[in-house]
Amino acid sequence: MQPRTSEKICGMGHSMKRKEDARFLQGKGNYVDDVKLPGMLYMDIVRSPFAYAKIKSINTEAALAIPGVLAVITGETLAQYNLHWMPTLMSDTQMVLPTDTVMYQSQEVAAVIATSRYIAADGVEAVEVEYEPMQAMVTPFQSMEPGAPVLRTDKEGKTDNLAWHWEHGDREATDKAFASADVVVREKMHIPRIHVASIETCGCVADFDPVEGKLTVYMTTQAPHAVRTVLALVAGHVGLSEEKIRIISPDIGGGFGGKVPVYPGYVVAIAASVVIGKPVKWIEDRSENLQADSFARDYHMDCELAATNEGKIQALRIKTVADYGYTDAAANPSKFPAGLFSICTGSYDMDTAFTEMDAVYTNKPPGGVAYRCSFRVTEAVHAIERMVDVLAQKLQKDPAQLRFNNFIQPEQFPYQSPMGWEYDSGNYPAALQKAMDIVGYEELRREQAEKRARGEFMGIGISSFTEIVGAGPSKHFDILGIKMFDSCELRIHPTGKAIARFGTKSQGQGHETTYAQIIAEELGIPALHVEVEEGDTDTAPYGLGTYASRSTPTAGAAAAKAARKVRNKARKIAAYLLEVSEEDLEWEPGVFTVKGAPDKSTTIQDIAFAAYTNHPQGMEAGLEAVHYYDPPNLTFPFGSYICVVDIDKGTGEIKIRRFVAVDDCGNIINPMIVQGQVHGGLTQGLAPAMYESLIYDEEGNILNGTFMDYLLPTAVETPNWETAHTITPSPHHPLGAKGVGESATVGAPPAIVNAVVDALSPLGVTHLEIPMTPPQIWEILNAHGVAE
Amino acid sequence: MATRTVSITVNGETHTRDVEPRLLLVHFLRENLDLTGTHIGCDTSNCGACTVLLDGKSIKSCTLLAVQAHGKAVTTIEGVAQGGQLHPLQEGFKEKHGLQCGFCTPGMVMRAVELLDKNPDPTEDDIRWGISGNLCRCTGYVNIVKAIQYAAEKMQAEEAVEA
Ligand code: FES
Ligand code: FES
Numbered sequence: 024m025q026p027r028t029s030e031k032i033c034g035m036g037h038s039m040k041r042k043e044d045a046r047f048l049q050g051k052g053n054y055v056d057d058v059k060l061p062g063m064l065y066m067d068i069v070r071s072p073f074a075y076a077k078i079k080s081i082n083t084e085a086a087l088a089i090p091g092v093l094a095v096i097t098g099e100t101l102a103q104y105n106l107h108w109m110p111t112l113m114s115d116t117q118m119v120l121p122t123d124t125v126m127y128q129s130q131e132v133a134a135v136i137a138t139s140r141y142i143a144a145d146g147v148e149a150v151e152v153e154y155e156p157m158q159a160m161v162t163p164f165q166s167m168e169p170g171a172p173v174l175r176t177d178k179e180g181k182t183d184n185l186a187w188h189w190e191h192g193d194r195e196a197t198d199k200a201f202a203s204a205d206v207v208v209r210e211k212m213h214i215p216r217i218h219v220a221s222i223e224t225c226g227c228v229a230d231f232d233p234v235e236g237k238l239t240v241y242m243t244t245q246a247p248h249a250v251r252t253v254l255a256l257v258a259g260h261v262g263l264s265e266e267k268i269r270i271i272s273p274d275i276g277g278g279f280g281g282k283v284p285v286y287p288g289y290v291v292a293i294a295a296s297v298v299i300g301k302p303v304k305w306i307e308d309r310s311e312n313l314q315a316d317s318f319a320r321d322y323h324m325d326c327e328l329a330a331t332n333e334g335k336i337q338a339l340r341i342k343t344v345a346d347y348g349y350t351d352a353a354a355n356p357s358k359f360p361a362g363l364f365s366i367c368t369g370s371y372d373m374d375t376a377f378t379e380m381d382a383v384y385t386n387k388p389p390g391g392v393a394y395r396c397s398f399r400v401t402e403a404v405h406a407i408e409r410m411v412d413v414l415a416q417k418l419q420k421d422p423a424q425l426r427f428n429n430f431i432q433p434e435q436f437p438y439q440s441p442m443g444w445e446y447d448s449g450n451y452p453a454a455l456q457k458a459m460d461i462v463g464y465e466e467l468r469r470e471q472a473e474k475r476a477r478g479e480f481m482g483i484g485i486s487s488f489t490e491i492v493g494a495g496p497s498k499h500f501d502i503l504g505i506k507m508f509d510s511c512e513l514r515i516h517p518t519g520k521a522i523a524r525f526g527t528k529s530q531g532q533g534h535e536t537t538y539a540q541i542i543a544e545e546l547g548i549p550a551l552h553v554e555v556e557e558g559d560t561d562t563a564p565y566g567l568g569t570y571a572s573r574s575t576p577t578a579g580a581a582a583a584k585a586a587r588k589v590r591n592k593a594r595k596i597a598a599y600l601l602e603v604s605e606e607d608l609e610w611e612p613g614v615f616t617v618k619g620a621p622d623k624s625t626t627i628q629d630i631a632f633a634a635y636t637n638h639p640q641g642m643e644a645g646l647e648a649v650h651y652y653d654p655p656n657l658t659f660p661f662g663s664y665i666c667v668v669d670i671d672k673g674t675g676e677i678k679i680r681r682f683v684a685v686d687d688c689g690n691i692i693n694p695m696i697v698q699g700q701v702h703g704g705l706t707q708g709l710a711p712a713m714y715e716s717l718i719y720d721e722e723g724n725i726l727n728g729t730f731m732d733y734l735l736p737t738a739v740e741t742p743n744w745e746t747a748h749t750i751t752p753s754p755h756h757p758l759g760a761k762g763v764g765e766s767a768t769v770g771a772p773p774a775i776v777n778a779v780v781d782a783l784s785p786l787g788v789t790h791l792e793i794p795m796t797p798p799q800i801w802e803i804l805n806a807h808g809v810a811e
Numbered sequence: 812m813a814t815r816t817v818s819i820t821v822n823g824e825t826h827t828r829d830v831e832p833r834l835l836l837v838h839f840l841r842e843n844l845d846l847t848g849t850h851i852g853c854d855t856s857n858c859g860a861c862t863v864l865l866d867g868k869s870i871k872s873c874t875l876l877a878v879q880a881h882g883k884a885v886t887t888i889e890g891v892a893q894g895g896q897l898h899p900l901q902e903g904f905k906e907k908h909g910l911q912c913g914f915c916t917p918g919m920v921m922r923a924v925e926l927l928d929k930n931p932d933p934t935e936d937d938i939r940w941g942i943s944g945n946l947c948r949c950t951g952y953v954n955i956v957k958a959i960q961y962a963a964e965k966m967q968a969e970e971a972v973e974a
Pocket of ligand 1: 874
């Protein structure tokens with residue numbers, strides 16, 4: 024797409040270098056641990072060594088005797104203020120600190136407040152807690168067994184460990200389709216528990232000013248406004264009201280969904296600051312972060328696909344058992360307990376589908392955040408993209424051909440899915456064809472045939488995913504009742520420069536640059552002259568924050584709409600300045616010209632100046648606008664990925680030789696940033712496919728709760744991603760954009776698994792669980808006598 | 812707790828402070844000197860967010876005590892730009908979009924400073940292995956590799972002009 028604006032204006036389509044980089048490159052970022060306030064105290068947390076235990080006693084004496092330890096806060100302390108429980112964003116409940124029972128290993132048990140980080144840690148060592156361990160239930164199957172002890176005894180009348188049951192689609196029609204289908208394929212798959220592991224952990228500095236009665240919290244949150252409202256609702260009874268709460272989300276070192284929920288540590292630090300009247304800083308260690316919060320996935324799915332002998336897909340059925348840990352601490356829209364899992368029919372036109380899910384409590388940390396995905400889309404995409412390959416293998420058809428034969432065709436959009444979604448736009452065959460052309464699909468298949476004849480294992484895997492992002496239309500989407508619009512407040516200064524504030528919060532996505540480019544596109548003010556601010560609830564307009572790839576679809580749209588409101592007023596001022604009527608004016612970015620009189624024109628900068636110095640009588644002075652954008656629909660980005668792997672017969676190692684990603688996120692604001700998002704997303708797709716999974720033993724002990732053993736891909740494991748795109752604009756988004764932050768994380772894992780299964784298919788392999796590790800592959804090779 | 816006096820030259824300026832012997836160098840830099848550009852991303856010496864130069868060698872400052880740096884010279888990200896001029900690596904990271912959230916960036920840059928010092932003309936593989944002790948969760952490394960290549964080329968070109 025050719026940019027419409029000049030390099031100087033730098034509107035949409037320009038690969039503008041990022042405005043935020045200057046501070047990050049010189050060590051001048053301002054992350055939460057960089058905040059230092061006068062008199063600031065430090066908090067550290069005592070955590071449970073057991074996954075399930077009664078607390079018999081907590082002895083704080085020795086800790087309090089350490090010079091510099093000021094307080095030890097326990098569940099009993101908080102109970103005095105009725106603050107020992109809090110709601111989760113899913114309307115479940117969660118202990119802030121326990122009064123009698125711990126429910127997962129590393130659960131927060133007590134907090135030590137001290138004058139330094141080191142003394143706080145000494146204090147933690149000195150707190151003595153006596154536990155009476157109980158048998159933990161580590162899998163959802165254990166906790167669903169008849170007679171299993173009920174974990175959530177805090178919930179009145181609870182007789183089992185089911186958090187909720189959810190159904191979606193047409194059960195009857197689907198069962199019927201399966202009963203009469205030529206071919207049914209079935210595969211069980213586990214999407215393991217993984218962790219977002221942003222390189223910055225979570226933390227906050229809570230600063231209560233007892234004189235003003237005002238609480239300021241610097242906090243690693245992706246959704247500062249929602250946090251403020253939740254705090255006002257849960258702490259209203261202790262005197263905190265919403266206008267006296269200010270949440271500041273400073274620079275954030277990666278979020279990926281892990282910084283949406285409210286964790287106990289935040290609440291305890293706030294309580295400590297309110298009680299002591301001094302600022303209190305709490306920063307998690309990496310191990311605490313890995314062991315106690317930010318979990319994603321943990322779905323056990325039983326998937327079936329019904330098709331004709333020719334390979335026409337007719338129906339999909341998925342039954343899932345979901346492990347939510349001790350409480351449902353996800354951050355899904357409230358009407359969607361399983362998030363947007365119902366996108367599971369994917370890119371394929373089928374008659375009917377049905378899915379049901381049991382969400383189960385276990386003795387694992389609270390689960391359910393979305394690891395860089397729009398509310399459970401990753402699990403859904405994994406299911407359908409794997410199943411399409413399973414079907415292709417069963418029918419001995421080429422997986423690309425099977426996809427082409429089943430794709431929703433370009434002319435079917437807007438497409439009504441059997442699950443009730445209206446896909447806005449798409450051209451799936453074009454994306455897959457492009458990926459095949461780039462990778463050289465036919466040639467690779469020939470090479471594969473030769474290699475197979477020689478007993479070598481090479482595989483080609485495809486994933487043609489459809490995402491669903493940009494939550495969302497207020498009719499259906501809310502979090503705790505707050506509608507999921509987002510906002511932009513735009514103010515043009517007299518000299519034609521601007522400041523724009525948003526309800527979202529960048530965690531690396533580059534909002535300071537892309538939002539400025541949107542405003543540049545709409546107003547012709549150079550993007551460099553547009554200051555972008557987010558994250559301070561005292562100044563930013565209300566919005567639900569950044570996650571689920573929603574910033575461009577919602578706040579990006581709000582920016583365009585606010586800028587258009589400004590342009591409408593600018594047109595009136597221009598007409599006044601040029602002494603013509605509004606209809607006589609023509610707009611090109613930055614300039615109004617009188618039709619037919621090219622020398623009679625006025626710039627947006629002149630107009631801005633006039634808005635403060637020479638505005639028409641009867642018109643309000645100033646040039647600014649606010650827009651709260653309520654999207655009419657979600658957006659449906661898509662793409663086709665092709666992965667090529669070679670298997671080392673000696674070690675079982677999977678070598679990704681090539682990975683081609685063709686993404687379509689509609690119109691592109693900044694191609695450089697979009698590509699960066701795809702690179703990062705692909706790497707967070709590679710991670711669960713081959714490396715990451717949190718492992719627990721039967722006692723509920725986490726076995727890999729540090730960066731020594733929870734394996735993030737390094738530069739060595741990460742392949743050289745090849746990216747390209749097609750452009751199918753969203754028909755309902757003001758800029759035709761769709762959002763791209765998570766596409767690659769969602770789309771990549773099945774491409775990689777499909778490639779490895781394809782490589783091993785001569786051995787009869789039809790499915791592999793993730794993460795696919797060298798020992799697992801070597802075992803298979805060895806069992807068939809082909810390991811070297 | 813008893814303290815020790817340490818004298819550490821950081822970015823060319825010598826700082827003398829009384830510190831607890833257990834104080835980590837990274838905390839000395841961040842909390843005693845307010846040089847918060849050096850970050851902390853783990854507690855097991857795996858992430859590299861805390862990388863600084865100690866007498867020109869890149870080290871993980873979370874794995875060294877401040878007392879061990881006594882009498883030595885430390886360079887942090889704050890000391891890399893010279894005379895208001897970004898270092899070619901800083902420029903490369905911006906040009907090639909080698910950073911997103913920026914949290915790993917100071918450590919990556921410091922590691923790359925030593926890498927290019929030792930190996931001014933690295934292959935892609937040299938770079939990938941060279942930064943394998945530094946984790947980035949945002950970029951997928953492709954553009955970090957390009958940023959380091961950009962700097963290598965620029966620095967070699969500059970050297971050629973000077974020679
Ligand atoms: S903080 Fe992770 S290696 Fe130093
Ligand atoms: S840019 Fe975020 S961790 Fe590297």
